[in-house]
Amino acid sequence: MDSEVEKFARFLEEYANFLKSGKKIIDIPLTPEELLEEASRVRALSRIKREGNLIVIYLSEGEAEHWAHFEGEIIMLFDKLYRPLKVEIEVKDTMDSEKVLSNINSGKLSGVSFTYNGVFITIILANGEAEHWAHFEGEIIMSLDKIFKPLKVEIEVKDTMDSEKVLENAGLLSSR
16 A cells, blocks of 8 residues: 555655646646645655554654654644644653653655654645644654654553544544
């Protein structure tokens, strides 16, 4: 599935670039810029998954050498098709991970924007108009490489705070 999603996103990007040359060959009512945004939303689907009872966000490739374990309040924004756009995590309890968290390298990670300001972690997976959102609490484990570049975020949902339906529709929580 992931490779098929990635191939489709790549196709949209290539066709958008082809359209920029002015050679329209199929009738898609989207501009090249809109196609590129659509490709980023399709690609975001392959970055966030439900694995067992965890929501896992893949940020970058690399070998994990540091880990941060903390509790937080999470807000996830989705477009009308429940594709993930943005994840915000308010760090509530650092659980002795202050040193690792203070060394996090923010910036662009393989097309994903990642920032940490000491309180909030913001992950922008794709641009788009948010139509659905989920607000929940969880226990988070973040793995980072040797230069503290974030690789992966694993979230164990502790309290869905009435966001079950949105998380289920996004495929991030199993139906009960």
